Amino acid sequence: MGSVLSRIRGSIAFSCYIVNTIFWVIPILLVSIIKLIPITPLRTVCSYLLDHCATAWISVNTVIERIFHPVEIIIEGDAQLSTKEWYMVIANHQSWVDIPVLQRVFNHKIPFLKFFLKQELIYVPVLGLAWWALDFPFMRRYSSAQLRKNPKLKGKDIEITRKACAKFKSKPVSIMNFVEGTRFRAEKHRKQNSEFKRLLKPKAGGMAFALSAMDGQIHKLVDVAIYYPGKTPSYWEYISGQVKQVRVDIKVSEIAPAMRGDYMNDREFKISFQNELNQIWKDKDLTLEKLAKQ
Secondary structure, eight states: HHHHHHHHHHHHHHHHHEEEEEEEHHHHHHHHHHOOOOOOOOHHHHHHHHHHHHHHHHHHHHHHHHHSOOOOEEEEEEOOOOOOOOEEEEEEOOTTTHHHHHHHHHHHSOOOEEEEEEGGGGSTTTTHHHHHHTTOOOOOOOOHHHHEEEEEEEGGHHHHHHHHHHHHHHSSOEEOOTTTSOOOOHHHHHHOOSOOOOOOOOOOOOHHHHHHHHTOOOOOOEEEEEOOOOOOOOHHHHHHTTEEEEEEEEEEEEGGGGGSOOOOHHHHHHHHHHHHHHHHHHHHHHHHHHHHHO
């Protein structure tokens, strides 16, 4: 009976999320079309309207969650947050559930989260258009083999990052980056021979390029550790009421001087940046261990 009720609950919640998404995507797309008009004040107003629509979208999602699959999110840390600040947000990545958790935790507390997304995700029905309209940065990574085959591609991903981040200079923004690059899996963890117990090795490039592209405008780092008691849930387990609690630790700090520079051409800075990020990851690993013992 419990399994049947979970399926019913999950199906209703999923239907509500779809309806809510379609409801908000329509005005988001309409405003984004107006935003194409090359008048700077108009584009600025449209950007604020788009973020207000997106914030309302997340607020209704939170209501749906509380009705159909309430989750207790225990937040630790003494973070002082503001919707008028520019932030770089980094977090460990274990499940698609990380995204609704982060959205719920930070909604109305910091500017709307802009996620770095793989280029392929722009083709996701409905959501891909919404992400495009909301100026989510779509990234295209080139492998070493591709660069060897076509050297002209070198630096293209950096240029894409710069163009994406240029849109964020006119109003406060929160740039979200899962610096592990992919979700944590035990097999991936073994293959990496990672020094971290609960994390994959962090990839510094995307974060470094984004900070550089913003020319010092981002000066706050929000470091988030997400822990799921028991096991890492799937999205279905989340919306069907099988996730009862999530623990989140938030640390806010100034962007260290060692994290500002030319990551592509300055080898000394590149090493310094990687060391700084590795230290953050070591601290996060310890934080996750602490959360697991509570």
